[in-house]
């Protein structure tokens with residue numbers, strides 16, 4: 001057995017649950033399993049030196065979604081599926097807040113605001129209808145608000161508030177979840193890739209690789225939480241990777257807004273981080289170029305973010321860019337995540353469709369319930 005010692009074989013090889021991926025989904029799942037069944041032997045393996053996908057590279061919107069995206073979702077998936085998805089996001093956010101604590105997450109309930117640049121004739125009716133549809137989940141979710149944020153008025157027709165939404169610190173959220181999973185007893189191995197697995201009659205063999213070293217472990221259940229990077233382990237589940245570009249400004253002397261904002265059906269999003277602006281999105285400018293699992297800059301998109309900032313988000317203000325980065329999401333054509341058993345004993349929570357912060361806790365709960373381990 002790869003030259004293991006007796007002690008290693010006794011202590012490191014057998015698990016009840018192996019989780020591939022230590023992003024928000026894998027870590028939430030480890031917490032869920034161990035909170036409910038503290039004696040479980042749980043191993044989380046993540047290929048990156050630090051978790052490296054979307055969870056620590058996102059915008060930190062703790063959001064149920066803007067109005068036009070909701071209307072678009074209803075067109076794509078129908079009313080009932082949309083309300084279920086909305087409820088999952090809302091409950092997921094509440095669970096994340098109670099699991100980690102708002103202070104540790106640096107959660108701020110500032111609401112989210114969608115900037116409509118173009119007139120929509122039916123806006124009043126759309127808000128009424130959507131609020132009515134969502135009434136079983138939460139009352140009066142969407143409303144029209146003023147441009148009190150200093151945006152150039154030439155670019156703003158109306159602003160729609162979603163009162164349920166907030167923002168958090170994505171780095172601290174993942175560190176806290178990591179710490180919580182470890183304190184509950186999970187063994188977390190960074191820099192360790194799940195290469196392959198083989199299901200047997202009584203256990204699943206999982207092949208791990210770290211540099212040149214390969215190790216085979218045994219588990220009762222395998223959970224694949226590798227989102228955009230799932231195609232080699234689960235080629236049968238269709239998903240499209242989507243890279244997202246983000247930039248952050250240096251601190252500004254005075255920032256005239258706080259909260260999370262979006263426009264163009266959620267394709268662009270920005271927020272304050274203290275008195276900096278974090279701005280991301282623009283994937284709709286180059287869907288093809290961003291359909292990749294490779295991290296990297298897209299100058300067409302980054303330049304568009306810079307132009308929007310100067311043109312109307314921070315009009316007449318001097319700002320400087322501090323840094324930019326990219327992260328990788330996973331999408332499905334119907335915007336539905338895949339959270340289910342794939343074959344006996346093997347489960348997946350992937351394809352988070354750019355909303356994993358809100359969906360991860362609910363996904364973890366669903367898989368824990370299905371696993372038969374609790």
Ligand SMILES: Cc1cc2nc3c(=O)[nH]c(=O)nc-3n(C[C@H](O)[C@H](O)[C@H](O)COP(=O)(O)OP(=O)(O)OC[C@H]3O[C@@H](n4cnc5c(N)ncnc54)[C@H](O)[C@@H]3O)c2cc1C
Nearest residue numbers: 021023024025047052053054055058061194244327356357
């Ligand atoms: C730019 C950007 C902005 C976003 N903004 C928001 C937002 O504001 N709000 C929101 O809700 N969502 C947002 N998202 C989406 C959200 O971040 C994701 O939906 C969520 O983080 C997905 O989490 P995950 O744990 O499923 O996947 P990931 O965070 O991608 O984690 C997957 C992990 O799997 C590991 N891995 C990959 N292959 C293997 C393997 N074979 N073995 C072991 N480990 C492996 C990777 O190293 C990685 O750490 C954004 C995403 C991006 C990229």
